[in-house]
Amino acid sequence: EEDLSESELAEFHGVLSDVHSLSRLNASICWQQSRSRWLKEGDASTKYFHSVLASRRRGNIISSLQVDNIMVGGVAPIRHAIVSHFASHFKANIVERSGVDNLIFKRLQVAEVSSLIKPFSMDEVKAA
Numbered sequence: 001e002e003d004l005s006e007s008e009l010a011e012f013h014g015v016l017s018d019v020h021s022l023s024r025l026n027a028s029i030c031w032q033q034s035r036s037r038w039l040k041e042g043d044a045s046t047k048y049f050h051s052v053l054a055s056r057r058r059g060n061i062i063s064s065l066q067v068d069n070i071m072v073g074g075v076a077p078i079r080h081a082i083v084s085h086f087a088s089h090f091k092a093n094i095v096e097r098s099g100v101d102n103l104i105f106k107r108l109q110v111a112e113v114s115s116l117i118k119p120f121s122m123d124e125v126k127a128a
Helices: 006-041 046-060 075-090 110-117 122-127
Strands: 064-067 070-073
Touching: 064 075, 070 075
Parallel strands: none
Antiparallel strands: 064 070
């Protein structure tokens, strides 16, 4: 690049830009072709994965639930049992708290206040 004239350098950068855009276009076309081929031909393992998902879905279904030694069945009763269970665990407890009106705070003495704003001595810095 160092031995090229300005016009040759501009042409080189133009060609390089064209190569990059053609490369991106080629990658896009290849991806679209593979997607089209997959849609037409399908995937050999699609049936397997669908069967695995279906069996997991069947295994995750809650058809009945035991609440206080009573079997509960059906969507609405199971939903109610689950909601009431978690509501009992996460409900807010009312706690009486005293206000800040009657609290007595300690106050600093004048000497203590002045010691807060004075600069540190070299001995204090070395001791720390």
